[in-house]
Amino acid sequence: MLLEQVRHGETVLEARGITKRFPGVVANDGIHFEIRAGEIHAILGENGAGKTTLMNILFGLYQPDEGEIWIGGQQVKFRSPLDAIDLGIGMVHQNRRLVSAHSALENIILGHPKAGKILDLKRAEAEIGELCERYGFSVDLKAKVWQLAEGEKQVVEILKALYRGAKILILDEPTSALAPPETKKLLSSIQAMTQDELAIVPFITHKLPIVLAVSDRVTVLRQGKVTARLQTEGATEQSLAKEMVGREVIFRLERVKAEKGQPILQVEDLSAASDKGYLALKGVSFSICEGEIFGIAGISGNGQHELAEVLAGLRKAEAGTVWLDGTDITRASALERWRRGMGYVPAERVDVGSIGDFSLVENVTMNYYFDEDYCRGGVVRYRGIRRLTKEIVSEYSVATTGPDSKAKTLSGGNLQKLILGRVLSRKPRLLIANLPTQGLDVGATEFVRNKLIEAKKQKAGILLLSEDLDEILSLSDWVAPIYEGELMGIIPGEEARRDIVGALMAGSVTGGAAR
Amino acid sequence: MRLGRYELKLEKRLTVSGWEAASISILAILFALALFSIIFVLAGINPLLAYREILSYAFANPFGLPPTINRFIFLLLCSFAFIIPFRAGLWNIGMAGQFYVGALAAFGVLYAFGGKVSRSADLPAEIVIPLMLLGAAVGGGVLGGIAGFLRGKLNINEIVVTMMLNFIAYWLVALMIKEGGAFMNPGGRGESFELPASVHAPLVSNVPFTLLLALGFAIYLYFLFARTKIGYQIRAHGLSPAAAQYAGVSTVKISILVFVVGGALAGMAGYHYFAAVPGVYKIARNYGYFGDLAFYGIICGLISLANPLAAIPVALLFAGLTVGGRFVQGQLSIGFGVDYALLGVLMITLVAFQFFYRYRLVLAKGPELEETVDVGVFR
Numbered sequence: 001m002l003l004e005q006v007r008h009g010e011t012v013l014e015a016r017g018i019t020k021r022f023p024g025v026v027a028n029d030g031i032h033f034e035i036r037a038g039e040i041h042a043i044l045g046e047n048g049a050g051k052t053t054l055m056n057i058l059f060g061l062y063q064p065d066e067g068e069i070w071i072g073g074q075q076v077k078f079r080s081p082l083d084a085i086d087l088g089i090g091m092v093h094q095n096r097r098l099v100s101a102h103s104a105l106e107n108i109i110l111g112h113p114k115a116g117k118i119l120d121l122k123r124a125e126a127e128i129g130e131l132c133e134r135y136g137f138s139v140d141l142k143a144k145v146w147q148l149a150e151g152e153k154q155v156v157e158i159l160k161a162l163y164r165g166a167k168i169l170i171l172d173e174p175t176s177a178l179a180p181p182e183t184k185k186l187l188s189s190i191q192a193m194t195q196d197e198l199a200i201v202p203f204i205t206h207k208l209p210i211v212l213a214v215s216d217r218v219t220v221l222r223q224g225k226v227t228a229r230l231q232t233e234g235a236t237e238q239s240l241a242k243e244m245v246g247r248e249v250i251f252r253l254e255r256v257k258a259e260k261g262q263p264i265l266q267v268e269d270l271s272a273a274s275d276k277g278y279l280a281l282k283g284v285s286f287s288i289c290e291g292e293i294f295g296i297a298g299i300s301g302n303g304q305h306e307l308a309e310v311l312a313g314l315r316k317a318e319a320g321t322v323w324l325d326g327t328d329i330t331r332a333s334a335l336e337r338w339r340r341g342m343g344y345v346p347a348e349r350v351d352v353g354s355i356g357d358f359s360l361v362e363n364v365t366m367n368y369y370f371d372e373d374y375c376r377g378g379v380v381r382y383r384g385i386r387r388l389t390k391e392i393v394s395e396y397s398v399a400t401t402g403p404d405s406k407a408k409t410l411s412g413g414n415l416q417k418l419i420l421g422r423v424l425s426r427k428p429r430l431l432i433a434n435l436p437t438q439g440l441d442v443g444a445t446e447f448v449r450n451k452l453i454e455a456k457k458q459k460a461g462i463l464l465l466s467e468d469l470d471e472i473l474s475l476s477d478w479v480a481p482i483y484e485g486e487l488m489g490i491i492p493g494e495e496a497r498r499d500i501v502g503a504l505m506a507g508s509v510t511g512g513a514a515r
Numbered sequence: 516m517r518l519g520r521y522e523l524k525l526e527k528r529l530t531v532s533g534w535e536a537a538s539i540s541i542l543a544i545l546f547a548l549a550l551f552s553i554i555f556v557l558a559g560i561n562p563l564l565a566y567r568e569i570l571s572y573a574f575a576n577p578f579g580l581p582p583t584i585n586r587f588i589f590l591l592l593c594s595f596a597f598i599i600p601f602r603a604g605l606w607n608i609g610m611a612g613q614f615y616v617g618a619l620a621a622f623g624v625l626y627a628f629g630g631k632v633s634r635s636a637d638l639p640a641e642i643v644i645p646l647m648l649l650g651a652a653v654g655g656g657v658l659g660g661i662a663g664f665l666r667g668k669l670n671i672n673e674i675v676v677t678m679m680l681n682f683i684a685y686w687l688v689a690l691m692i693k694e695g696g697a698f699m700n701p702g703g704r705g706e707s708f709e710l711p712a713s714v715h716a717p718l719v720s721n722v723p724f725t726l727l728l729a730l731g732f733a734i735y736l737y738f739l740f741a742r743t744k745i746g747y748q749i750r751a752h753g754l755s756p757a758a759a760q761y762a763g764v765s766t767v768k769i770s771i772l773v774f775v776v777g778g779a780l781a782g783m784a785g786y787h788y789f790a791a792v793p794g795v796y797k798i799a800r801n802y803g804y805f806g807d808l809a810f811y812g813i814i815c816g817l818i819s820l821a822n823p824l825a826a827i828p829v830a831l832l833f834a835g836l837t838v839g840g841r842f843v844q845g846q847l848s849i850g851f852g853v854d855y856a857l858l859g860v861l862m863i864t865l866v867a868f869q870f871f872y873r874y875r876l877v878l879a880k881g882p883e884l885e886e887t888v889d890v891g892v893f894r
Contacts, residue, residue, distance in 0.1 A: 313763075333765065334763045335763030348757075351758065352757045353761065355751060356754075358754065362751075369747050369762070370763060378744050378745065379742050380744055380747055
């Protein structure tokens, strides 16, 4: 181990001229940076900037085509992640790599050399408990992973890396799935780790305020190259976004006051079960009028997914009633809801919102094959849909080689633009948008939000479900925090305060009393 | 792999065009024939001679060609029975059972019209023949529909259901045509009563009209998948049931539909083989042999990448090889079943060659001369 003893500020990891090419793309182009012990060094970049490739190279999953990696003053070569782990690199993936049927403890010691053939769970538990205490983690080590919340799973991954002896901790989008209080706790834990001379390297796409709050230095990537290396002190949200995107980005969206119109959607006492069978949505009631954005703020897994699906006709309502324009649609099929003017942008844009092996034209057909203007006598008018696809591609600036290329060739942001464009092209009366900007880069996020505002101006009612509190607060006419399947209140947009909504979506009842 | 200054590399490919797929299949067939010639050599037979005999008997012999065509019609219908559910993401392994029940239903219609009484019974062909065909379609469709309903409504695995129904249908045929069965041949012999000459299926230049039916289905199904709303719903469901449901496609309806239609086509194969092929005109004692052959609909469907038009040449080749293989086995006194052995080798090779749908072999100059080209997606 090269990093046995490190002094504060000493360079622990250095990347020199890392270049990685894929067919048709230079994903990393001569990337150079160094990480010092005891610092938080954020790597910032939009989707497609080369962050994932770089991360995979640092963790030994890819070999760089050119360039060197130095650890503790020695050049190293990773043949596999095992080499990287042995040299003190720990990785916390965004898509958790845990065995969900095993306990947190079992996951942490899985693959640990000390575990050997016979497990000494008692000793491991004591050692891991010490780590928890030291850095302020609270997680039930005996709980099965599937029972844990997203934030707790992340803690398990961090503990796993630390227990393995990581001195350099790479965090992939560490706060993307966390509620504000969880984020706060994580940040203080991270700061405690830097006291012990660990180097923390978060890779971040959005959530610039977090970067500003905790990091010491920032390296910005754009199109595979390092475009900026700077001290966080003195940087602003604006300046970082400009480096990432390459142009000025407007953060504050003007809240548009639309004329209050007729109620479109009315929901009363609606309940729905999750896939596992327990009641995930417990009797929510609200209504949405024309030209209104109704924002539901919540951390994933609090029933908003079930709410979106039950409204879209993809999940059975266990109880309650839904009216669309005064018609009871509680038991209507998904198809009938589309026909009645409901539009749904699902959170799972790859698995549900699109079909990867279909062309863009065929993907647009998903919302048009039943439309009489595009299907006569059972024969689909692909020529018309093709024209429509071209319009969507140009209006939403979807980067693609053409309407006949497959949807799986699109990046996440472009796919989302296509789906949103397709759904909005139907001019829906009611739009359900579940996590519409999740995982999108700054530029695409701005675009999607502007399109939502545009739809609102055209008198659509919009149900916006998001984990991003800033998004909810800046767009919504009504803010409803959701916690464990219940709405914790319905607050007018201009009165909604960040701290109160944040507390409510974390289940705090005192926050509820304050409304 | 290095070859002098050149390097042979495997490269991942993202898409396969229709022509590339076709050439991969042809290469695979040639490779399989080359491979199988080793077996001929080991048996002391000149493989070129054997292949010439097989092909010339199957496709250019007045005695060989008719059975090839009849088997081709049968295989094509069974391929469709596989392809239609497959395009919806579902596996029909039950073409054998649907084929049996189709045949039974066709003979049931005949029985109802008193066809069992005598071979010379004078029945109204213009009524009985369409009804027999319809009966076969309904019979196969109902059996398929059971699997489709169970899958769509209760999410019960369709492979298991269709496979189990095969056994039930197999013994149902035995029950009906063997000792004491309603369709038993008056002379016993473990086969059904014979079709009266008045309702023999019409022949078009010596080939049953079912050929036109099968080819018509190929064109119709191609159009169905490419252009129609139903075809779109089936394809969407096949690639992603979740996305199809999002778009308003009903899994229940699609599952039932594809299995009913697929089963109906396999049922028509039952009509074709036992009521339209000259010289058969009864549910034969060795009906199980044809049931086994029906499974080759799966292979034909897979090789043609579930394209109904591409299934035509594939089914024709398989039909010719089995007919010619059986012939050459007798002709050259070969001590093993050439037809099934050949099909087996062909199958394995074709499956192995699917590798090239995802990878291609590239012959590149040595790395020192290699240049990476930036197409510049991000530039």
